[in-house]
Amino acid sequence: MAVTLSPLADGAEQVRAFNRFYTRRIGVLHDRMLGSDFSLTELRVLYELASRGAARASDLRDDLGLNAGYLSRLVAALESKGLLQKSPNPQDARSHLLSLTDHGRQTLQPYDEASRQEAIAVLAPMAEPQRRELLAAMDRISALLGERPADYLLRDPQAGDMGWVVHKQAQLYANEYGWNSEFEALLAEIVASYLREFDPASHRCWIAEQRGNIIGSVFVVRHDARTAKLRMLYVDAAARGLGIGRRLVDEAIDFARNAGYSRMVLWTNKALTDAVRLYEKAGFSLVEEEHHHSYGKDQISQVWARDL
Secondary structure, eight states: OOOOOHHHHHHHHHHHHHHHHHHHTTTTTSSSTTSSOOOOOHHHHHHHHHSSOOOHHHHHHHHTTTOHHHHHHHHHHOOOOOOOEEOTTTTTSSSEEEEEEEHHHHHHHHHHHHHHHHHHHHHTSSSSSHHHHHHHHHHHHHHHHHOOOOEEEOOOOOOOOHHHHHHHHHHHHHHOOOOHHOOOOOOOOHHHHHHHHTTTTOOOOEEETTEEEEEEEEEEEETTTTEEEEEEEEEOOGGTSHHHHHHHHHHHEEEHHTTSEEEEEEEEEEEEEHHHHHHHHHHHHEEEEEEEEETTEEEEEEEEEEEO
16 A cells, blocks of 8 residues: 655655765765764864864754763863864853864864865866756755854846746746736736847846846836836745845835936835835835736735836
C-alpha cells in the first residue's frame, strides 16, 4: 500500500535528501577535516573565533548548536594546546571572552586557505552563468532560513533584464495575490513602452542585484512635461527588510528632481500594504481611488503623488 505524504512531509524528505547530498559533496562526514588533526566541530569553533575576534562561550554554544558540556570540554582542550585564550568580558563580569592566540591564528591559517581552495575547486569547473546561479541560490536559501546577506548593488539594466523583471513580478503577484495573466500582459506593455520610448534625460530604470540575482527594480518614465511617473517597484520576497524598496524609491525621486520634473505620481493597489506604507514614508499622498475588477480580482486602485 502506497503511503501518501503531506506537502510538508514531502518537503521534509527533499530537505533531508539535499542535506545528504551536500554533506557528501563537501566531505563533512570525514572524521578529520581538510587533512588536519581537528574535528569538524573544533574547526568550526576556531573559524568562528577567527571571524568574530572574540565571543562568549554561550554565544558559540547557541550559534553552533552545541551541548554546553561538550563545548566546555572542547574549549579546555583547545586552550591546553595554546590555540585559544580567555579574557574578562568588559560588558559582563560574570562571563569571559574567548579568542584565538597568535599560535591559534597561525595554526588555523593553512586550514582556512585549504577550505578556500576546496570551495574554488567546486566553482572552477562551472561556466560563469552556472556559478552565478549557484551563488544566488545559496543566498536565497540563507535569506529564507533567516540569514539575510545585506550586500547588493543598484545598476542600470542589461540585455535580458527586462524579460526577467516581467517574469519575477508576474510570478510574485500571482503567488502572493492571485493575480492572473492580465497583470503579466500589463507589465510586458509597460516594459515594451519604456524600451521603445527611452530617453536618458527623462527615463530611468534601476536593477537591484545580489550575487548575480535580480532582487528588485523600479522605473521612472515621463508622464507629462512637468510630471514623472514611478512604475513597477518590486523587491523579491527573500530580500525584503534590507531597505532596498526605500532606496529604489529615493533614487527615483532624486532622478526625477534632477531631471527637471516638479511632481511625481504613481499607481498602486490598496492591497499592497507594504508598498503603500513605503510611499507614505517617502512623502506621497493619496489623491484618487477607484474600485474595479482586474487581474481576476476585485481591486481598489490608487493614485499617489508628491511635489518634488
